[in-house]
Amino acid sequence: YCGFVAIVGRPNVGKSTLLNQLLGQKVSITSRKPQTTRHRIMGIHTEGAYQTIYVDTPGLHIEEKRAINRLMNRAATSSLGDVEMAVFVVEGTKWTADDDMVLNKLRHLHCPVVLAINKIDNVQSKDELLPHIQWLSQQMNFADIVPISAEKGTNVDTIARLATSRL
Ligand code: GDP
Numbered sequence: 001y002c003g004f005v006a007i008v009g010r011p012n013v014g015k016s017t018l019l020n021q022l023l024g025q026k027v028s029i030t031s032r033k034p035q036t037t038r039h040r041i042m043g044i045h046t047e048g049a050y051q052t053i054y055v056d057t058p059g060l061h062i063e064e065k066r067a068i069n070r071l072m073n074r075a076a077t078s079s080l081g082d083v084e085m086a087v088f089v090v091e092g093t094k095w096t097a098d099d100d101m102v103l104n105k106l107r108h109l110h111c112p113v114v115l116a117i118n119k120i121d122n123v124q125s126k127d128e129l130l131p132h133i134q135w136l137s138q139q140m141n142f143a144d145i146v147p148i149s150a151e152k153g154t155n156v157d158t159i160a161r162l163a164t165s166r167l
């Protein structure tokens, strides 16, 4: 059995790092510089009889004036058409206009969307994180909300489990 999972989010939230952790190997280029991923990077994870195909979508860009950004938006959106689950990656307590744009795209999807709140290793206090999680949970009907650290590997197994069990 094969499932198709998209990893979605604005540039620099840690999508490629998450994909690498999910696959346990470096297949996707990570960078401090946003917009490193210029094309879809796929990875196949096999666990028993289940095979999950992950797609690391390029970042979505508000600025569509440049042709390259337009192309990247199209690639990012086209990879959402046939997914069975989306992992929406956001960054700690930081929310930007780009996150808003991704959220609006995700609202049109018919598949379950799991919210992965990444870089929790950077979040200082729970007093800051908990109200933000509360706010995020009201923005869309998420299948699940999982605080993670893609870099440290925290809760990445939960994302992998959701990906295999929900498909
Ligand atoms: P992408 O543009 O969404 O694919 O983001 P990348 O995976 O390339 O990561 C962007 C930057 O965030 C890189 O410098 C990563 O090392 C860093 N990063 C990713 N995940 C984490 C995390 O869990 N914690 C911290 N502190 N940094 C992270």
Ligand code: MG
Pocket (backbone or CB within 6 Å): 015, 016, 017, 029, 030, 036, 037, 056
């Ligand atoms: Mg990337």
